[in-house]
Amino acid sequence: MVDVIVFIISASVILGGAIGVIFNPNPVHAALSLIATFFGVAILFVLQEVHFLALVQVVVYGGAVVVLFLFVIMLLGVEEIERFDEEPIEGQRIAALGGSLILLGVILAGLFLSGPGGEDGAVAITGQAAQMVPLTNETDVVQLANDLFTRHVFAFEATGLLLTIATVGAVVLVKNRGAEDLVVDEPGTSVR
Amino acid sequence: MGHPFLNDGVDFGDVIFAVIMAVVALVVTLVMTMLMVWFERKVVSRLQNRVGPNVAGPFGLFQTLADGMKLLFKEDLIPSKADRVLFILAPFLAVVPAFLTFTVVPIAGDFSDGKTGTSTLPEFLGGREFLWQVADLPMGILFFLAMSSLAVYGTVLAGYGSGSKYPLISSIRATAQAISYEAALGLSLATVLLVSGTLSTHGMVMNQAGDSFLGFNFAGWHVVTTGFIPFVVFLIAATAELNRPPFDLVEAEQELVGGFHTEYSSFRFALFFLAEFMNTVTMGGIIVTLFFGGPAGPQLLPIGAAMGFIWFFLKLLVFLFIFVWFRATLPRVRYDQLMDLGWKVLIPVSLGWLIMIGGIRLVSSGDMSFSDSKLVDIFVVIGAGLTIGVLASYLLMAAIRTARDERLAAQGLVEVPYLAPASDILAEATNSHAGAPGDQSGSTGGGH
Numbered sequence: 001m002v003d004v005i006v007f008i009i010s011a012s013v014i015l016g017g018a019i020g021v022i023f024n025p026n027p028v029h030a031a032l033s034l035i036a037t038f039f040g041v042a043i044l045f046v047l048q049e050v051h052f053l054a055l056v057q058v059v060v061y062g063g064a065v066v067v068l069f070l071f072v073i074m075l076l077g078v079e080e081i082e083r084f085d086e087e088p089i090e091g092q093r094i095a096a097l098g099g100s101l102i103l104l105g106v107i108l109a110g111l112f113l114s115g116p117g118g119e120d121g122a123v124a125i126t127g128q129a130a131q132m133v134p135l136t137n138e139t140d141v142v143q144l145a146n147d148l149f150t151r152h153v154f155a156f157e158a159t160g161l162l163l164t165i166a167t168v169g170a171v172v173l174v175k176n177r178g179a180e181d182l183v184v185d186e187p188g189t190s191v192r
Numbered sequence: 193m194g195h196p197f198l199n200d201g202v203d204f205g206d207v208i209f210a211v212i213m214a215v216v217a218l219v220v221t222l223v224m225t226m227l228m229v230w231f232e233r234k235v236v237s238r239l240q241n242r243v244g245p246n247v248a249g250p251f252g253l254f255q256t257l258a259d260g261m262k263l264l265f266k267e268d269l270i271p272s273k274a275d276r277v278l279f280i281l282a283p284f285l286a287v288v289p290a291f292l293t294f295t296v297v298p299i300a301g302d303f304s305d306g307k308t309g310t311s312t313l314p315e316f317l318g319g320r321e322f323l324w325q326v327a328d329l330p331m332g333i334l335f336f337l338a339m340s341s342l343a344v345y346g347t348v349l350a351g352y353g354s355g356s357k358y359p360l361i362s363s364i365r366a367t368a369q370a371i372s373y374e375a376a377l378g379l380s381l382a383t384v385l386l387v388s389g390t391l392s393t394h395g396m397v398m399n400q401a402g403d404s405f406l407g408f409n410f411a412g413w414h415v416v417t418t419g420f421i422p423f424v425v426f427l428i429a430a431t432a433e434l435n436r437p438p439f440d441l442v443e444a445e446q447e448l449v450g451g452f453h454t455e456y457s458s459f460r461f462a463l464f465f466l467a468e469f470m471n472t473v474t475m476g477g478i479i480v481t482l483f484f485g486g487p488a489g490p491q492l493l494p495i496g497a498a499m500g501f502i503w504f505f506l507k508l509l510v511f512l513f514i515f516v517w518f519r520a521t522l523p524r525v526r527y528d529q530l531m532d533l534g535w536k537v538l539i540p541v542s543l544g545w546l547i548m549i550g551g552i553r554l555v556s557s558g559d560m561s562f563s564d565s566k567l568v569d570i571f572v573v574i575g576a577g578l579t580i581g582v583l584a585s586y587l588l589m590a591a592i593r594t595a596r597d598e599r600l601a602a603q604g605l606v607e608v609p610y611l612a613p614a615s616d617i618l619a620e621a622t623n624s625h626a627g628a629p630g631d632q633s634g635s636t637g638g639g640h
Contacts, residue, residue, distance in 0.1 A: 028278070028352055035345075055334035059378075063341025064371060070348055071367035074360060139330065141391065 006047050014040035027073045031066050038062045052141045209320060214295070217326045221294050225470045229256040232469075232516045239520040260462060268458040271355055278353030283456070283463035286346025289339040290470040295326035296335050296393045297477040300501035303401035303488035309394065311497045323394055324487070324497055332393040333385065336478055337378060340433055344370040346467060347435070347442060351452035362451035365527070366442045369432060372531060373439075376538035377429040380422040383546045384482050386553065387417050393481050400485035408489060415483040418549060423483045425542045427514075430475050432534070435468070436515055438522035441530060476511035480504060536592060544584065548577035 013036055020033025038061045045054035138146075148156055230245065230253055237244025245252030270279055301309030301324040313320045329335050344366055351363025385391060388399045402409030410416065415423045432439040443451035453464045480486055484507050487500030525533070554560045555569035562569050 026275075028275075028349075032278075032349075051329070051331045052334070055331050055338050058338040059334065059341050063338065063344075064374065067341070067344055067348070067367050067370055070352075071364065071371065074348075074352060074364050074367070141331075 003047055006043065010040040010043040010047070013037070013043070028070065031069045031073065034069070035062050035066050038066070050140045052139075052144060205320070209322070210326075213322075213326045217294060218291065220299070221291060221470055221473065224473045225466060226256045227253075228469045228473050228512060229465075231512060232519070235513065235516045236520045239517070263462040263465075264459055266458040268460065269455070271455050273355035274455065275353040275355060278349045279355075279455075280460075282346050282350035282353055283460045283467075284346075285349060286343065286467035287463050287470070289343040289346075290467040290474065293336055293339040293474045294470070294477065296329055296332035297474065297481055298323065298325040298328075298394055298397050298486050299477070299504050300324035300497045301397075301487050302491065302496050302500055303397060303485075304403070304491045304499075308398065309401075309487070309497075309500065324500065325394065328392055328394040331391045333381065333391050333396075333482075336393075337374075337381065340377070340471075340475075341370070341374055343433075343467070343471060346464070347452045350456065350464070354452070354455040356455050358448040358450075359452045359454050362442050362448050362454075366435070366452065369435070369439065369442065369530065369534075372534035373429045373432040373538070376425055376534060376542050377433060379539065379542035379546055380425040380429065381482070383418045383422040383542070383549050384414050384426075386546065386549055387414060393486070396481055397486035397488050401488035403490070406490065409485060413483060413485050418483075419545065421545045422542060423479075425538050425545075426479065426482070428533075429538060430479065431515065431518060432530070434471050434475055434515075436472065437519040438525050439530060440524060441527060444524060472515055473508070473512065476508045476515065477504075479511050480507040536588065540584070540588065544577070544581050548573065548581075551577060 017033045017035070017037030017040060021030045021037065024030040024033060038057055042054040042057040042062070045051070045057060233255070234244045234252070245255035248254040248258045270276060298309065301311065303309045310321050310323055313322065347366040348363045351359035351361075351366065354360070384396075388396050390396060390399065396414070400409055400413050402412050435442045442448075443453075445451075448454070453461055456464060486507075487504040489500065489503030491499050493499060551573040552570055555562070555573055556566055558566070560569075562572050
């Protein structure tokens with residue numbers, strides 16, 4: 001009973017946040033709505049008794065990622081807000097609407113196709129899931145670590161490499177802009 | 193022992209007990225915060241050869257109270273250009289995480305002679321067992337990290353919501369500083385977690401309790417078992433996270449008027465003030481818990497859990513003094529120094545130290561060995577770790593120096609002997625605006 005109430009509250013927080021991200025004209029308010037969504041997801045994790053994921057959700061997404069978003073929004077200039085009203089890419093909104101309708105269809109199909117066991121519909125869409133690791137009595141941190149660093153260690157390392165490549169790529173792109181664009185404010189040198 | 197809320201079956205008594213715990217914690221934090229403000233003003237005054245507050249109450253103890261009352265009766269202003277929702281929300285976003293963090297700090301309890309720090313209520317109150325912290329979460333330390341990463345929103349949204357230039361600059365600084373120093377904070381924390389093997393704050397105190405010298409378990413304190421470096425990194429990163437001097441660029445009075453709270457007055461300003469000092473006290477408590485055994489200590493007087501509080505308070509006082517001492521002695525760092533220290537010193541050092549501690553634990557647990565003797569293995573790991581560390585830091589320094597020289601040479605500001613003449617690089621950069629990334633590095637390696 002309690003978990004149903006908690007689910008309803010957190011689900012409405014998640015949905016409300018998600019709607020807020022899309023419909024808020026002010027990017028800072030949209031970022032705040034995103035935090036609400038992340039919080040709702042964290043509460044759902046707590047409900048499933050995966051405290052580690054819940055707190056990591058708050059630390060990484062709620063704490064670091066959205067702070068980074070805010071940093072970029074503020075650095076680029078808050079006065080540019082009006083530009084968010086116009087469509088940057090022609091036909092973007094219609095395409096987005098179509099894409100979300102397709103996704104909604106897939107989800108609904110999954111829901112309606114699944115039998116009483118809840119297996120068939122999901123399998124019909126995603127295919128047979130890999131063998132699940134049996135749950136043990138250890139804490140969720142230990143289970144997560146065992147799974148991540150044994151079975152999925154390659155994917156884990158590959159993700160790390162991917163992020164490094166992305167970072168290096170970003171630096172290269174910025175460096176490539178040419179020296180005259182750089183404003184050097186270097187300590188210990190006098191600009192002539 | 194888990195917290196009653198984490199077990200099944202919550203009855204009315206549990207709820208009442210939790211509420212009482214929360215209220216007591218709130219009162220304790222508020223009183224500590226009030227005393228901290230007084231302590232800071234008094235100590236800074238003494239360090240600057242002044243007297244400090246001395247009129248309101250004995251030793252000026254009630255000065256904070258008087259200031260708080262005065263603030264409450266001031267006019268509450270909301271600037272016309274402010275984003276009203278954010279402007280009103282921001283002070284609460286600053287205060288709430290500050291309060292919540294304190295819930296996982298164990299502030300008392302008897303940990304001597306293998307006791308677990310639990311206390312029992314008298315029989316007529318239900319005979320309940322409890323810990324001297326509001327909640328012993330299974331992931332208490334992560335909860336602390338989560339709250340400290342949320343605390344920055346108060347600052348950021350206050351600056352943005354004020355609709356004013358200087359607070360906005362302060363906000364941008366706050367976000368950049370929070371992102372930079374959270375990584376170092378987390379990495380040095382990871383070393384502690386690796387050594388202690390628990391995420392619960394109570395578990396950490398239990399780990400460090402014992403009797404190795406004069407009733408304290410000095411040899412088991414995490415500051416010793418993690419090898420001191422993580423403690424130093426944590427202390428610096430914590431000072432930066434708190435936006436306290438010498439890392440108070442967010443509130444640099446000379447440049448930004450008052451920083452993010454320039455436009456705030458009355459009660460809202462008081463909330464920011466409260467949050468700042470409460471965070472300082474809580475961070476001190478976290479440091480004591482993580483590295484110095486929290487309330488664990490010898491029972492000098494037969495007063496049970498209260499002795500734990502005395503030890504906790506004494507240890508906390510040392511760190512609060514250190515924070516104040518920093519403020520009174522260190523000049524504010526420049527922005528580029530702040531970023532350099534965070535990204536180029538603290539993060540590499542704490543990451544390298546984490547890996548080395550991991551290696552040491554691997555060989556000392558016997559999972560991996562190079563020789564017959566564990567001691568030799570450990571020395572091999574330490575030697576290899578330090579060698580790699582020295583090499584890596586040399587490479588990093590060389591990379592930073594080269595990049596800087598290149599940048600300055602491209603501007604024609606300095607002549608660097610191993611680079612092409614400045615005019616060449618300038619011409620090259622202007623001509624090949626969208627040239628391949630190899631262009632500039634090529635001229636470095638070529639050494640014209």
